[in-house]
Amino acid sequence: QRVKADVKLRGDAYQAANGYTTHISPDQEYGYIAGLSYSKPEIALKAALTYRSEIEHTADAAESYPAVAGIPGFGPRSGDIDITTPESVNFDFQTGINPTTLATAKVRWVPWSDFAIVPSLYNQVSNLNPIYQPDGLSLVSYDEDQWQVELGLAKRLSQALAVSGNIGWDSGAGNPVTSLGPIEGYYSAGLGAKYNVTENWAVSAGGKYLWFGDAEGQIPNDDIVSDFQDNEGYIVGVKLSYQAL
Template sequence: MSFKISSLALAVATLSTVSIANAAGLDRSTQPSWAFTEQGTFAYVEHITIAPTVEGKDNKKVATTDANFTAGRNVPDMAEDYQFLNFGAKADVNDTISVGAFFDQPWAADVEYSGDNNFVGAPTSIVNGIYAQAAAGLQSAGIALPVTNATELQTAISTIQNQVTAGQARLDAANTQLTQAQAALAANPALAPVLTPQITALQQGIAAGTTQVNAGRAAITNLSTAQAVTNNLSNVTGATNVSVSSQNFTGLLGVKLGEKKNIQIYGGPTIQRLEGDVHLRGNAYKTASGYDANITRDTAYGWMAGIAYLKPEIALKAALTYRSEIDHDTTMYENFPALAARGLPTQGTNEITITTPKSVNLDFQTGLNPTTLLTAKARWVPWSDFAIKPKIYNAAAIASGNGDLNLVDYSKDAWTAEVGLGKKLSPQLAISGAVGYDSGAGNPITSLGPVEGNWNVGLGAKYNLTPEWAVSGGVKYLMFGDAKAKLPDGSIVGDFQDNDGWVYGVRLSYQKK
């Protein structure tokens, strides 16, 4: 039996594009193999809009273990809307060889916190902690001065400086008296019964005074360091925000095998560009608040390969596609204001390798009858292998006793799956529906994307403008899994529940068999 329902395949393909558009980790788009296995000459351009809503509560205790988490202030929607464009084309050179070129944007993040919560503004709890440490240091030195704010800190520095100046003046006078007494004794030893006790008292007083002056100077040094750090941290403004973008160009060459040419192997190189910015703000990030990082734009290379089984007469297509990981050997600028308190470099540009993950896609479709198409998809991305470990950030973690820490990582691999049905209503119009699941990449998870996967449902449609030209559209509703937001050290800083999102896609396509 032969089913002439290729228009259904295109309608469902549009829906499948939007289904992957808010997957786990930084995943934003699927592999272009779906287009390469289309029949004949095929070209498309599509626009995708992701509109998630991710709201929650910060940790009233700022950062604790999961068991000690206490819901605090509201965290408004921190997931920015994201839009991107994909396009590509393929052609059959003959009945055996096919070629194609495709552009997509596979990895991305667009996050910005707002409101009055622990992800916004200066790290007041850290600043107050530095004040408390400064006060404790004064107490241990026997100096009774309060330090609870910037004014008291400056007052303490000025007071101790005045005391040191006065103490040094007394020491200078005592040293002068000691020199004179020692000279008088040397000139007239008979004065020993009178001068010796005076000399001893002067020496003891000078020793005690020197200790006090040195303690005062050490206190001034410590307080001045605390002042520099708290001034820097108090001047931190804005909110936590992250932006990561990527672009892929993939060229594919395919060869059909077998007597009926129903097996196709394909592969080719991928050129990938990656860049990003990270800005951490608020109490949630503790001493890392005020941290800034810029990932220098980098271009690197990978590859894609796959195999497909095609049986056009019943609209059967099964394709298994592998996309390689790609190593970006680039540089990262970092600024970490709180490191001034430890005497470590606060900023610099260093080399870093960021490896975008490999992925495996399985795509399947088959006609059930002349007007109905069944589709199924599965995807695996090993996000547990992904990590970003900047040099200065990691040095700060080691200095604070936390050991090696990544700026971003994930605890689990991500699996996605989708099942759909398409229905041809007329020669011009086809519609489709699908349900899908995304496992997410772990929970608790980074505060830069606090959701645990999603369940999703969606609808798609395709309308033939002419025998070759068509317009397709899809909409998908995402129900995100609840997740706790964590820092790299495991501290829980937020709880995000009952969130959702929408994804919209539109595609213009051309196909000539």
């Protein structure tokens, strides 16, 4: 897993943090995946439970905080930052309904409530306010764990052509949300198709539409500074694949 970040807080909504900047240099670390799977080919049944470990990063962070730059010890600094990306548990399931129809289900859990990004200078400045002592404030954190559910159907219309559709739900990780990620989950609907051009070559295309959940944006001191409503997004993709028989 590779992480990096550039953060620039700008605008009066950020109060004393207006103008704060941090650059977190790229860092690559490794985790592990473990799981169990079961299959019953005669009814196209497959089930898998997979665990992905949390991954710990230590990267260099260069920070500047103009509002306190004149105070000794609070000038621009560079140093290590520890970031731990969360673990996750994933359940994938499919089964045949009849010889040409397949049902699928996916469930994912991520404990984002354990995640936080805490740059040294940003945290130290927040501790100047007795309200936030002794731990200070984090730059990014979440209140709740995230759940995702997706249900789908696939239908083979001929030996060469198959179509699929799915619907999904994402709980988000709490509301109010960080101003750096202003949505509270989403609902989604998708359609796709796969065409076998030859026995070996196939082309697939699909799209998914997402209705993002309305959310209030809050800065780390818990002040609500923004309101996000009626946002949406979409994803499209095309794949050319080859399979040796």
